[in-house]
Amino acid sequence: MSTAKSVIEMAKKNEAKMVDIKFVDTFGTWQHFSLPIA
Numbered sequence: 001m002s003t004a005k006s007v008i009e010m011a012k013k014n015e016a017k018m019v020d021i022k023f024v025d026t027f028g029t030w031q032h033f034s035l036p037i038a
Helices: 004-013
Strands: 018-024 030-036
Touching: none
Parallel strands: none
Antiparallel strands: 018 030
8 A cells, every 4th residue: 555545445335334544653562552433
């Protein structure tokens, strides 16, 4: 995904209900959390 707009369009097209956010913290450990799409 290259833009926020394209992400929103894809979520609507696929009827997504949740978004999973993944990132690496300052210690190098993968973290994630899920958010409902409002």
